[in-house]
Amino acid sequence: xxxxxxxxxxxxxxxxxxxxxxxxxxxxxxxxxxxxxxxxxxxxxxxxxxxxxxxxxxxxxxxxxxxxxxxxxxxxxxxxxxxxxxxxxxxxxxxxxxxxxxxxxxxxxxxxxxxxxxxxxxxxxxxxxxxxxxxxxxxxxxxxxxxxxxxxxxxxxxxxxxxxxxxxxxxxxxxxxxxxxxxxxxxxxxxxxxxxxxxxxxxxxxxxxxxxxxxxxxxxxxxxxxxxxxxxxxxxxxxxxxxxxxxxxxxxxxxxxxxxxxxxxxxxxxxxxxxxxxxxxxxxxxxxxxxxxxxxxxxxxxxxxxxxxxxxxxxxxxxxxxxxxxxxxxxxxxxxxxxxxxxxxxxxxxxxxxxxxxxxxxxxxxxxxxxxxxxxxxxxxxxxxxxxxxxxxxxxxxxxxxxxxxxxxxxxxxxxxxxxxxxxxxxxxxxxxxxxxxxxxxxxxxxxxxxxxxxxxxxxxxxxxxxxxxxxxxxxxxxxxxxxxxxxxxxxxxxxxxxxxxxxxxxxxxxxxxxxxxxxxxxxxxxxxxxxxxxxxxxxxxxxxxxxxxxxxxxxxxxxxxxxxxxxxxxxxxxxxxxxxxxxxxxxxxxxxxxxxxxxxxxxxxxxxxxxxxxxxxxxxxxxxxxxxxxxxxxxxxxxxxxxxxxxxxxxxxxxxxxxxxxxxxxxxxxxxxxxxxxxxxxxxxxxxxxxxxxxxxxxxxxxxxxxxxxxxxxxxxxxxxxxxxxxxxxxxxxxxxxxxxxxxxxxxxxxxxxxxxxxxxxxxxxxxxxxxxxxxxxxxxxxxxxxxxxxxxxxxxxxxxxxxxxxxxxxxxxxxxxxxxxxxxx
Ligand code: 26Q
Numbered sequence: 001x002x003x004x005x006x007x008x009x010x011x012x013x014x015x016x017x018x019x020x021x022x023x024x025x026x027x028x029x030x031x032x033x034x035x036x037x038x039x040x041x042x043x044x045x046x047x048x049x050x051x052x053x054x055x056x057x058x059x060x061x062x063x064x065x066x067x068x069x070x071x072x073x074x075x076x077x078x079x080x081x082x083x084x085x086x087x088x089x090x091x092x093x094x095x096x097x098x099x100x101x102x103x104x105x106x107x108x109x110x111x112x113x114x115x116x117x118x119x120x121x122x123x124x125x126x127x128x129x130x131x132x133x134x135x136x137x138x139x140x141x142x143x144x145x146x147x148x149x150x151x152x153x154x155x156x157x158x159x160x161x162x163x164x165x166x167x168x169x170x171x172x173x174x175x176x177x178x179x180x181x182x183x184x185x186x187x188x189x190x191x192x193x194x195x196x197x198x199x200x201x202x203x204x205x206x207x208x209x210x211x212x213x214x215x216x217x218x219x220x221x222x223x224x225x226x227x228x229x230x231x232x233x234x235x236x237x238x239x240x241x242x243x244x245x246x247x248x249x250x251x252x253x254x255x256x257x258x259x260x261x262x263x264x265x266x267x268x269x270x271x272x273x274x275x276x277x278x279x280x281x282x283x284x285x286x287x288x289x290x291x292x293x294x295x296x297x298x299x300x301x302x303x304x305x306x307x308x309x310x311x312x313x314x315x316x317x318x319x320x321x322x323x324x325x326x327x328x329x330x331x332x333x334x335x336x337x338x339x340x341x342x343x344x345x346x347x348x349x350x351x352x353x354x355x356x357x358x359x360x361x362x363x364x365x366x367x368x369x370x371x372x373x374x375x376x377x378x379x380x381x382x383x384x385x386x387x388x389x390x391x392x393x394x395x396x397x398x399x400x401x402x403x404x405x406x407x408x409x410x411x412x413x414x415x416x417x418x419x420x421x422x423x424x425x426x427x428x429x430x431x432x433x434x435x436x437x438x439x440x441x442x443x444x445x446x447x448x449x450x451x452x453x454x455x456x457x458x459x460x461x462x463x464x465x466x467x468x469x470x471x472x473x474x475x476x477x478x479x480x481x482x483x484x485x486x487x488x489x490x491x492x493x494x495x496x497x498x499x500x501x502x503x504x505x506x507x508x509x510x511x512x513x514x515x516x517x518x519x520x521x522x523x524x525x526x527x528x529x530x531x532x533x534x535x536x537x538x539x540x541x542x543x544x545x546x547x548x549x550x551x552x553x554x555x556x557x558x559x560x561x562x563x564x565x566x567x568x569x570x571x572x573x574x575x576x577x578x579x580x581x582x583x584x585x586x587x588x589x590x591x592x593x594x595x596x597x598x599x600x601x602x603x604x605x606x607x608x609x610x611x612x613x614x615x616x617x618x619x620x621x622x623x624x625x626x627x628x629x630x631x632x633x634x635x636x637x638x639x640x641x642x643x644x645x646x647x648x649x650x651x652x653x654x655x656x657x658x659x660x661x662x663x664x665x666x667x668x669x670x671x672x673x674x675x676x677x678x679x680x681x682x683x684x685x686x687x688x689x690x691x692x693x694x695x696x697x698x699x700x701x702x703x704x705x706x707x708x709x710x711x712x713x714x715x716x717x718x719x720x721x722x723x724x725x726x727x728x729x730x731x732x733x734x735x736x737x738x739x740x741x742x743x744x745x746x747x748x749x750x751x752x753x754x755x756x757x758x759x760x761x762x763x764x765x766x767x768x769x770x771x772x773x774x775x776x777x778x779x780x781x782x783x784x785x786x787x788x789x790x791x792x793x794x795x796x797x798x799x800x801x802x803x804x805x806x807x808x809x810x811x812x813x814x815x816x817x818x819x820x821x822x823x824x825x826x827x
Contacts, residue, residue, distance in 0.1 A: 013055035016098050021105035024052040043179060045111055046089070046119035049102070050182040053092050057229040061238035067825055072314050073147040074323065074820040077307055079337060080134040080330035081299060082279070083152050083241065084126030084159075086482075086642025088183050088228075089117055094486045095139075097234040121176045122641045124158035125243075127283040127600075128561040129668055130369050132642070133447075133806075134330055136668075139479040140810040142232035142239040143505060145822040151303040153295060154184075154226045154243035157278040162600050162639045167616030171281075171603050183228050184243070190225035192305040193249060194298050200390045205350070213347055215390035220249040221272040223302030233481050233505055236827035244302045246275035282602040283561055284375040290383055297388060300336045308344065318349060322362035322442075326818035329366040329441075332377045332433035337364055338440035339394040346394070353397070365817050366437035367445050367474070369665050371459055372565070378430035381423065395431055399423050402439050409466065420462055438463050438470065443817045445474045448666035448687040454707065474813055475690055476666040477806035480507050483672045487646035490529040491676065495798075498522070507805035510798055517795040520788065527791050530653070530677060537651035541596075541635060547623055549633050553592035554784050557648055557678070558656035559640055562601040562608040564764050565663040569753070570773055571595065571656050572615045573766075575622065575634045576733040576742075577774060582628040591781045594633045598640030598648065607752065612636060614750055617742040645669075650676045653794075654780060657682035658773065660764045662707040664688075671804040677794040681780055683769070687804070695800045699793045701783075703776035704769040713768060720758055723767035730770050734758070 013024055028051040029035050035044045068075070093102050106113050126132060134150065141148035160171040195218035205212045223244040230239040248269040275298050280287065311324055329335055338360055345356035384392045399422040406417050422439060424430040438444055438460065446452030452473030456464040464471055485492045485504055495503060498516060503509035516522040534551040541549050558571050575595050582588055597615050601608035619634035637644060655673030657664075657680050664686035674680060674691060681701040682688040692700050705713065724731055738754045740747025757767060784790050802808075814820050 013052070014059045016056065016096070016101060018101045018104040018108070021052055021098070021101055022108045024055060025049060025105060025109060025111075028052060042115060042119050046116045047182050049106070049111075049116060050089065053089075053096065054183070054229070056096060057092065057231060057238055060231065060236055061229045061240070063236070064238045064825060065240070067823065068147040069314070071823060072324070073823055074818070075307075075310065075325055076141065076146055076148040076814070076818050076820050077303065077325065077327045078134065078137060078141070078148060078150045078330065079299065079303055079327060079334035080131070080150065080152050081296065081333040082126030082131030082330070083123070083134050083138070083150065083243075084128070084131030084642060085123040085135045086646070087117070087120045087122055089120050090486050091139075091482055092231060094481055095142075095231040095233050121178075122158075122643050123176060123181070124174055124641055125152065125155055125279060127159060127279070127281065129666070130283070130331060133476060133668060136477065136479040136482070136806040137810060138230045138239065138241060139233075139481055140477070140806040142230045142237050143235065143479075143481070144807060144810055144814070145232060145235060145237050145824055146239075146810065146814055146818075146820055147823060148239055148820075150230070150239075150241040151299065151306070152241070152243045153276050153279075153299055154245040155276055155279045159279055159600065159641075160281055160603065164612075164616065164636065164638050167613045167620070167636075169601055169609050169612050181226075184226045186245075187225040187227055190306070191247070192223050192302050193220040194223050194246075194301040195220055196294065196297070196387055198389065200393055212350075213390065213393070215343070215347065221275060221298065222247040222249050223298060225302075225306070234827070236825040237823075242303075242306070244276065244299060246273050246298060248272045281600075282604070284370055284372050284563065285602065285605070286375055286377050288378070288380055288383065290387060293379060293383060293387055296333055297336050297340075297391075300334050300340050303334075304337060304340050304344065318345070318351065318359065319355070321359045325363050326820055327364045328813070328818070329364065329437065331367060331369050332437055335366060335377075335433045335437045335440070336388070336391065338436055339388075339391040339398070342394050342398070343390055347390070357398075360440060362442055364441050365443040365445070366441045367447065368434065368437075368451075368455060369447055371451065371454055371665065372663065373459075377433035378424060379433065381429040381431060384431050392431070395422060395436065398436070398439060406466075416462060420466075434460075435463075438467070441470075443472050444470055445472045445813075445817065446665065447474065447476045448690060449473055449475060450662075450684075450689045450707070451665040451686060454662060472816065474809055474817075475687060475803070476668050476671070477804045477809035478668050478671045478675070479806045480504060480675065482646070483649070484675050488529075488533065488650040488676050490532060491526070491650065491798075494525055494529060503802075505807065506802075507807065508802035510802050511800070513795060513799035517792045517799060523788055523791040523795065526677065526795055527787070530651070530794075533650040537647055540647060541637070544638065545635060547633065547635060549594045549635070550592060550630075553594045553631075553633070554653045554781075555651055556593050556595045556654040556656065557598075557652040557673075558596075558658075559598040559645060559648055560667075560669055562599045562605075562611055564607060564611075564756075566659050567764060567766055567769075568597060568599070568615065569611050570658055570766050570770060571597070572611070572618055572634075573730075573733050573737075573770065574774060574777060575618050575632070576736065577729050578632055579618070579622050579625075579628055580729065580732055580736075582631060583625075586627045588631075590631055591784050592631045594635070596635050596637060596648065598637045598644060600640060607756065610750065610752060614737070614742065614753065617750075621742060645672070649673055649678070652676065652678035653784070653790075654678060655680045655682075657685070657688050658704075658769075659683060659685045660769070661685045661705055661710050663764075671801065674797045674801045675804070677798050679780070679783075679790070679793055679797060681773075681776055690803070691801070694803055695797050699796050699800075701776050701780050703772040705765065705772075710765060713765070718761065718765065718768065720762040720767040723770065724758060727771050729774065730767065 025048045028048040138150050158174045161174045163170045198218035201214050201216050224247050226243045228241040275294050341360045345351040422435045424432050446455045499512040538549045538551045615636045622634045649672050655678040657670040661683050667686040683704040684706050737750045743749040
């Protein structure tokens with residue numbers, strides 16, 4: 001391929017061939033990094049590759065953005081407090097579709113790709129599912145050619161680094177920016193003031209005497225843009241992820257400086273910069289801290305200013321806003337976008353309420369990710385009044401008009417008004433962010449069919465009755481680029497060898513594998529790849545824990561945030577049951593299993609942290625007992641994160657998706673495992689329901705209470721003792737936990753677990769489902785023994801999982817919520 005050159009003969013750094021890549025890698029070492037072969041480190045090598053890729057990405061990025069501007073495309077803005085991106089190097093190379101070229105270029109200069117890849121620290125700017133979903137969506141929006149942009153916060157510290165000390169979780173700060181982030185560029189000229197505090201003042205408009213409001217005497221913090229290129233898969237498109245960093249307002253500092261308060265001014269600086277200091281590490285529990293509210297408004301205000309600036313560059317007619325802009329809020333966290341857009345339109349643009357409302361209501365949509373009541377954001381009115389006084393008044397006015405609507409349809413039903421009010425009245429009144437979203441948004445969606453149905457039937461029943469068309473389902477998905485092509489290259493190549501590579505952008509193509517499920521030769525190749533992936537994980541386990549695991553044993557994996565509703569406890573107790581069986585009969589013929597856990601507990605979630613300790617305690621006992629450890633191992637891997645998921649998922653035989661029915665909104669790990677040829681053991685919860693529909697009842701292990709049965713049992717009065725007394729094996733393990741069998745050094749350690757299960761009503765119904773789980777695990781074992789049949793089932797899972805591509809999810813959002821057509825670019 002001829003090298004591209006500019007008219008003056010200077011080579012443009014965009015060649016996708018081996019030679020151009022090699023040259024640029026070499027040039028960057030000397031000319032950008034000022035290093036040579038004597039002084040370079042692995043980090044420098046990594047950076048030279050990143051810089052060479054960025055040369056190419058930036059070129060496409062500019063072309064893409066120029067094209068969007070030229071065709072005046074409708075823009076989609078994804079607002080999220082979290083982006084759980086992980087590493088980017090592999091992903092960029094995969095999406096530029098130059099894997100071979102980079103490998104060749106590196107070979108030419110004697111660099112080891114795996115070593116270079118390991119120099120990169122995960123960008124862990126998210127907690128779990130919601131953050132990873134945002135990252136998958138970015139990939140799919142770029143791949144489909146949706147003119148989209150992600151907005152978020154550039155936290156100095158992402159999700160904490162987890163270590164295990166004596167089996168207990170210890171949190172360490174995540175210094176992901178220690179050596180800088182080579183992927184993003186700061187845009188110092190793109191910065192906006194974000195205002196806080198102050199008060200609302202009223203005045204008469206000079207032209208017509210109308211009453212107007214103004215937000216005055218605020219404190220300002222600057223939001224500075226940091227941009228990361230997000231390439232689509234092999235399509236020339238590069239979208240933007242714009243993360244805001246808080247900086248002090250320079251003018252303010254100078255004023256203080258002049259008054260001789262230099263040190264005070266600097267202190268003040270730190271206060272302001274604190275806004276983007278750290279990601280809140282809780283998922284599904286609302287913390288009503290002012291700093292969190294500041295973060296949410298900071299994201300909303302900066303993004304909205306940027307969105308409006310871009311809109312005004314090509315439009316002077318505000319009524320066109322909903323035709324040109326769609327804003328998607330990732331949960332309620334950015335729902336202040338609703339009063340913020342109202343504020344700008346009312347106060348700055350001088351629009352009437354009705355016009356402003358029409359525009360707002362038609363541009364913003366919101367996604368709900370949970371039914372758990374403790375996760376719902378309810379901000380104390382006192383806090384909102386202090387931090388955002390003008391917004392509070394706008395929210396009151398939105399609510400006043402909404403109450404009028406209720407009155408018009410239902411009469412003076414004060415009960416209904418209280419239940420649906422955006423303002424939760426009472427001793428400590430709160431702003432109910434989900435209600436704000438429902439009243440102010442164009443669409444509200446759940447993330448799996450079951451979850452969306454439950455939203456309509458339970459949490460938002462009365463809202464649904466009023467606004468039946470407002471609610472919609474968008475079943476989650478995952479990007480096949482990262483979660484198959486990139487993390488499981490051998491399986492990807494096998495698939496491509498047989499059915500071509502169209503599956504990468506059209507996952508339904510995997511259906512073509514169905515006939516191969518019966519094919520013994522294909523099964524053999526498939527099984528060989530699984531075994532190789534298990535060997536890699538086994539050697540990682542050996543390196544990090546010094547435990548030997550047998551790659552031929554069944555790898556039974558549960559990775560996700562540690563939470564009682566996800567019931568890691570149930571899987572741990574199953575390990576204890578297996579242990580007891582083996583101790584009773586060491587010759588028992590069971591399928592050798594390696595049960596592997598990973599996940600972080602919120603730092604303040606004492607019970608979840610105790611579950612981690614219990615898993616580790618059971619593991620210590622099992623792994624060190626020569627009578628059982630040939631057949632059973634139990635491990636908890638430290639610091640679960642995207643990079644570890646990429647190694648664990650391709651190595652799994654069994655995927656644990658065992659939440660109490662009705663509690664997991666969707667789950668997305670379930671999809672990743674199935675895509676990589678693991679079979680699921682799971683409850684009829686979240687997207688498991690749809691996975692079962694797709695893969696077929698014979699190819700998934702479903703057990704336990706349904707949502708309706710859970711409800712019914714609660715209604716009747718659930719008594720965990722009934723289950724304790726009815727099952728000898730369950731009784732035995734619980735008695736062991738209580739007696740300190742797993743914690744001889746501290747026999748009372750796990751008493752709180754017993755209390756939760758037996759004395760406090762076992763809210764998550766571990767005991768109610770335990771027997772069914774143990775029985776289902778027996779069926780798993782039986783199925784695993786029939787190797788060829790197991791492989792057939794695993795292949796069918798891969799073949800039938802196409803629905804769960806985030807490309808399908810995003811196409812649905814684009815068609816049914818955003819009404820934003822894709823664009824095509826010449827590559
Ligand atoms: C809210 C307020 C203050 C501080 C933190 C939060 C907060 C942060 C994160 C609340 C919730 C979260 C995360 C929720 C989450 O990850 N939900 C998961 O979303 C996935 C994607 O839709 C689903 O697949 C999972 O079922 C759901 O649990």
